[in-house]
Amino acid sequence: MQPLASSSPPLPLGALRDDGSIDPAHAAALSDELAVALYEHMVLARSLDERLIGLQRDGHIASHASAVGEEAAIVGAAAAMHDDDWVFPSSREFAAALWRGMPLAAYAHHCFGTARDAGKGRNAPDPPFWKAARVVSCSPLVGTQIPHAVGVAWAARLRKADVASLVYFGEGATSSADFHTGLNFAGVTRAPVVALCRNNGWAISTPASRQTASANFAIKAVAYGLRGVRVDGADVVAVLSVVRDARARAAAGLGGTLIEAVIPGVERVDPVARMRTHLEARGSWDAGREARLVTEVRADVERAVAEATGAERPGRETLFDDVYADRTWNLKEQSA
Amino acid sequence: MQPLASSSPPLPLGALRDDGSIDPAHAAALSDELAVALYEHMVLARSLDERLIGLQRDGHIASHASAVGEEAAIVGAAAAMHDDDWVFPSSREFAAALWRGMPLAAYAHHCFGTARDAGKGRNAPDPPFWKAARVVSCSPLVGTQIPHAVGVAWAARLRKADVASLVYFGEGATSSADFHTGLNFAGVTRAPVVALCRNNGWAISTPASRQTASANFAIKAVAYGLRGVRVDGADVVAVLSVVRDARARAAAGLGGTLIEAVIPGVERVDPVARMRTHLEARGSWDAGREARLVTEVRADVERAVAEATGAERPGRETLFDDVYADRTWNLKEQSA
Amino acid sequence: MVQAINDALRHEMRRDDRVVVLGEDVGKVGGVFRVTQGLWDEFGDDRVVDTPLSEGGIVGAAIGMALYGLVPVPEIQFSDFIYPAYDQIVSELAKLRWRSGGEYPAKMVVRTPVGGGIRGGLYHSQSPESLFIHVAGLKVVCPSNPQDAKGLLIASIRDPDPVLFFEPKRIYRAAKGEVPEGDHTVPIGKAAVVREGRHVTVLAWGAMLYEAVAAADEAKKQGIECEIVDLRTLWPVDVETLVASVKKTGRMVVVHEAPKTCGFGAELVALVNEKAFEHLEAPPVRVCGFDTPFPYTLEMDYLPLAHRILPAVVATAKY
């Protein structure tokens, strides 16, 4: 109904072509090493995801927010950020935490809610957090993390630090109050934030077409004076490139970007297989490496799951810690 | 920073020209009678407003949300709606309630919080409500009435009634959560709603430029798949025309419109004087009529104020009514 | 209980075409707990509406629908997600009738699953009832069994005031029992004495009622007879029934999942002080969720289960 604003191209940007080659506009900064790392990480994410789906089905963990088919959007964006940057996941971005250095076992401890979980077993699975890499503790409440990411970026800008933040969310979250207030603050403060909307077409059972009547999700950037970009969310190279660009602009004081990563769905495009095709075309991959990777990844996942499966539960008394910096008198009484 | 979406013209639409003539595109449906009525009502609004400013300054009423300079936007929009339509004011639209038939004295009783106030003296002044004309009871909370207006319009659409709703708010309200959720629902449901944003440039001390980084306020319509229009908010004929058009489209099932009425401020353009110039050019006004109108309006205002000034306060026991349809046991106890 | 609630909705939607259901995923799939299953098939898109993901929008738009004359029954997917709608509920919904001198009431029933016990962690387990009871203008209901669920929901839909209808999700499927067919109402504002007893009054509601019963069964073995009151309507609470019971027993224990501090238990203790002080033979005791967020792994340590209620009952009885 609405014509597109010119900043928001109607078709999502892509980089990977069907024959496995890369659009030269995006090829520049992708070394062999990084290309392989992205692929390996997506394979790990997929493998872990499938294992967690099983564990959830069998009742070993209470829930799991699967990212099958969304690995390219998640990993590509994470890979584009700098070490000092902050990352705010929504529910499906465990792969971003792992990319930034969260150990597999730590994530398993989180899912099982063990005593060795960084969150002391307090949270239902997903999203995890990892302090050492500034992957922040976010709630599963849809959208609430968006203003937090803006606040961090704004603070960094006030402090003149070269720090940006990346916040992930689904297209359903664009309907939330926090999307609006967060991005509006981002526009006004020129906070260096990259807002990555994974448009997978669904919020539980609700299709994107009932989520909003806007022409697409990236165009909502116009309402905040932000740049809006659509990218092929099954194309890890395109996502990497677009997020890098957004980060660079943000750091240069040009403001934030709302990126809509359009996820076709794994039944239509498998982002992992697609990247393998590219590695093969590039000559960096072969059946032997694939076999080794798969074996390795499975073993890593099993080791992590095994470690967490047997691990101790947090003790009852831990409930009363961290409500405040020090236990208040009522918590002392209740912990007795 | 953002290019404008083509649906949102960069310059506000106007109808009244400097020489007092009307752009023929907007002249069609403006009878002499309506032109005069609009003018007379704006004069009344101005006169009442000035009186209330004085009453507030002297402590006779607790507060007053002045609309000086905004009369054209308020009255023009009200005049464009049908009798069966619903109107949701923000704080400054007493003139819309009066246009729709709220008696002057009723508004005075509201401001003074007397026993004869429709709200039983419970509300601080502004906005008033008037049930008979479907002017709804709105709180002074910025933005909360927007989803209500959308809900009414949506319900009307579900019921296949030819009923639309008009909701007023300031440009500051566009930052509120309710603006976002309300207009997003409007887009999805194609509710016949006309959202009129009075952009007077300020939210208390905060300039519009700190309210948002979007190119303008009308452009925010793009985020909701609504039509966005900018109109000269000191031009009652243009506002009337644009709101009529929006109402017609809404009723035709084409969805809602976000209208930004750009208010230059009375020091720059006095909408009342401007309309008088038009009436004069049109040959429908002269000094004699002006003098009579002024005298009449002053007398009406004084009568209303006098009536409310002396009126009884609501009795203490009325406090406990209308919390629920029937008093609950605790209210019975507390009223004793 | 899921079936009973579904029955009630269907019954009222058939009876009164102003009743509309809206919320996230309430349509074709019938909600994440399948409470609205089949309604979309029967009543269609215009009366069973999947909304955008905004609780504030859901309640805000429902207020408009109610003003127009419909009777919306919005669902908040989990009561932990009700806070984005908190402003619309407390500032608007609760106050509309009053501030408009009775001219613009906005009637609706906000349904939402409440409480712990499904391994949901912090954000799928909360019990926010006292945050609404404090706000004048709202009624608050929480059934403990299918029969009451149906009867209270129908009564809530017909009641002229806005009602928050909390559905204890832990017993959505576990709570069984005959449900009367067709029209069946349970009056708002009436508690049920589910067991009579001489020694201690135990006040509970929702899923914790069963814990109170289990504790009472154990206490009985020690010769302590509990009188168990299922409040059913939290506000306006059935003060007569509960005060009469405490006058009889002289002792009270109140059980709830929400954190203790400023929970509804505090109000019940204060009310009993005001109305039955001379009859109190022991200090009223609250067995509640702790003053912490709701935990994932330690959920069963957090909840005020029978093993925590029992010692409180015994100590109160022996005081």
Add this chain to the structure above:
Amino acid sequence: MVQAINDALRHEMRRDDRVVVLGEDVGKVGGVFRVTQGLWDEFGDDRVVDTPLSEGGIVGAAIGMALYGLVPVPEIQFSDFIYPAYDQIVSELAKLRWRSGGEYPAKMVVRTPVGGGIRGGLYHSQSPESLFIHVAGLKVVCPSNPQDAKGLLIASIRDPDPVLFFEPKRIYRAAKGEVPEGDHTVPIGKAAVVREGRHVTVLAWGAMLYEAVAAADEAKKQGIECEIVDLRTLWPVDVETLVASVKKTGRMVVVHEAPKTCGFGAELVALVNEKAFEHLEAPPVRVCGFDTPFPYTLEMDYLPLAHRILPAVVATAKY
């Protein structure tokens, strides 16, 4: 009191450049009550920030700033406008430290004017403290005089936990008194016994403290000596001081502006029951706002002023 709060902010902003003030109109004009006046001139745009009109955005962005390491002091223009931020406060701010195992605390002080008495009607008069006390993880403070206001605000800014700082707007200008220059703190969690007495303990805070004092003065004429406790910190409440007082007097009256039902008074009554039951010689009494919205014309009928406190004190003393 306005000046004392301004002093405290200025003092802390000078001492610690991580302290930033943000909110609607807090900048050049210094807020609608002029509490932040002059701060923008001294500290500039980067530390005193006028924000867009969104309380949720203010608190949400402030959480991010706090995570980064700043110490935000957001202002909510009236506490009646805090509900759009309620989700961010109760779901996020209050729970961040806990859910992150202590790794991501978000420290801030949310300042907001509270209470009635300025002819503000429904939406410029509310006292929502109990809605925050119920939520674990928040501290809640409400000073009654300029000296405490300064000392408590400085202490709140230095405290490691999120604090809601309620400023009783009715006495913004009326409450006078010497304020110590420079560094001055009043400990969080400590009440003040502002008057000793043998017969009845009266618990109050904020603007109602003066009403309690006025009532006590009258009661004294009838030979009734009130012990008046100014809670100052509402949560964690100074349970020792108040219990000690009730143990001494055996009687208690609690006064607050918020509606009675599920107000903080209920919690205080319940606490005293738990900790001093045997000492209670009369039922604890609550003198509160009514269970209605806050009225415009009838404001002085609504507030629990001295003329309503006095009979409660007398009746309690004579019980």
